[in-house]
Amino acid sequence: MNFRCFDCHQEFPATTRQWCCACGGAFEISERPRFDRDKIDTKVSTLWRYRAMLPAFKAENIVSLGEGWTPLIQARAYGLEFLAKLEFLAPTGSFKDRGTTVLVSFLKELGVTEVVEDSSGNAAASLSAYCARAGIHCKIFVPAGASPAKLTQIRAYGAELIPIEGPRENASRAAQRAAQSSYYASHAYSPLILEGTKTLAYEVWEQLGRRAPDAMLFPTGHGTLLLGAYYGFRDLLEAQLIDKMPALHAVQAEACAPLYKIYTENLTELPDIPQGETIAEGIRIRRPVRWKAILRAVRETGGSVVTVSEREILIAQRELARQGLYVEPTSAVAVAGLHAARGLHLRQTSCGLLAFAGSAGEDVRSRQSLVIPLTGSGLKAPF
Ligand SMILES: *Cc1c(COP(=O)(O)O)cnc(C)c1O
Numbered sequence: 001m002n003f004r005c006f007d008c009h010q011e012f013p014a015t016t017r018q019w020c021c022a023c024g025g026a027f028e029i030s031e032r033p034r035f036d037r038d039k040i041d042t043k044v045s046t047l048w049r050y051r052a053m054l055p056a057f058k059a060e061n062i063v064s065l066g067e068g069w070t071p072l073i074q075a076r077a078y079g080l081e082f083l084a085k086l087e088f089l090a091p092t093g094s095f096k097d098r099g100t101t102v103l104v105s106f107l108k109e110l111g112v113t114e115v116v117e118d119s120s121g122n123a124a125a126s127l128s129a130y131c132a133r134a135g136i137h138c139k140i141f142v143p144a145g146a147s148p149a150k151l152t153q154i155r156a157y158g159a160e161l162i163p164i165e166g167p168r169e170n171a172s173r174a175a176q177r178a179a180q181s182s183y184y185a186s187h188a189y190s191p192l193i194l195e196g197t198k199t200l201a202y203e204v205w206e207q208l209g210r211r212a213p214d215a216m217l218f219p220t221g222h223g224t225l226l227l228g229a230y231y232g233f234r235d236l237l238e239a240q241l242i243d244k245m246p247a248l249h250a251v252q253a254e255a256c257a258p259l260y261k262i263y264t265e266n267l268t269e270l271p272d273i274p275q276g277e278t279i280a281e282g283i284r285i286r287r288p289v290r291w292k293a294i295l296r297a298v299r300e301t302g303g304s305v306v307t308v309s310e311r312e313i314l315i316a317q318r319e320l321a322r323q324g325l326y327v328e329p330t331s332a333v334a335v336a337g338l339h340a341a342r343g344l345h346l347r348q349t350s351c352g353l354l355a356f357a358g359s360a361g362e363d364v365r366s367r368q369s370l371v372i373p374l375t376g377s378g379l380k381a382p383f
């Protein structure tokens, strides 16, 4: 397995301790395994049912807490019906576990004994849990103002927390300095993460009766779930198991929306925007590492980038809770994005409802479908 720079295509052995290319570009895996539906291990009810399509690891190095294979259930908001993928049911309470199980298995295979990461939230909680399971020492550089419930969780797993004053970037810089003598297990940079998050697409495809949905909405910061879904559906397209990519829509919080700015202003450089305050702390990302890949995925699939206000986020969060779905504000962002549905080319009837092909009461499999992953548990950010 090799890593390849997204920008200049230079290749690096996967054992490299560099987390990005000298040119600043982000790594991808150079030869990704092909999707083969006959190789799905249907007896396994975790994302490791796709082991044949994941990077190859020795069985004893696989670090799993039972992640993936999450339910897909019906939900509605603003009079629109959608299918909610319950990612908040993951072992540490967020979809981040999809990427972490693959990354930490890879680290175990490499024989890594200590890692560093900078995150105040779900990425660090997930990494801490899987490292605890693997017996890998985990140092987390935490920006000031991190959510107390998430810090408690990280500490409980036995990770070492190092508080860093100043803006968010200071924590990244501290982690990268520490990475000179350790391994930077970064959710934003490591291409192994996308190999894990791609399983979201495989699962949705299986759960819809081996079909792709028409569209998906993602709360987007670094875009690891959106990009994983892009890779996953592209694998299915290349295997001729679907004939069209779903439209992938990125939803950002108005207060911190670099991707929206690039999308609407057709920028060719990452803009330097202020780090606005938002309750959607999980996507408060000023400088998304893979912004070029995200924009490509959105444009190529006929998706879009939209923003939502703080008020819209709270309304969506409440609307979900009133259906028994308790998610953190960051997750509600994607559902709030439905509000902008008129711009999303979703099929709508005159009364504003999504026009599904099937009649009411029919199996979800026969309907036109819109899928929204509900990414993180409300228990970590009570409201
Ligand atoms: C990390 C996170 C996101 C955003 O994921 P990105 O990969 O940064 O786009 C969304 N929701 C929750 C709950 C998260 O923890």
Ligand SMILES: [Zn+2]
Pocket: 005, 006, 007, 008, 009, 010, 021, 022, 023, 024, 025
């Ligand atoms: Zn490069």
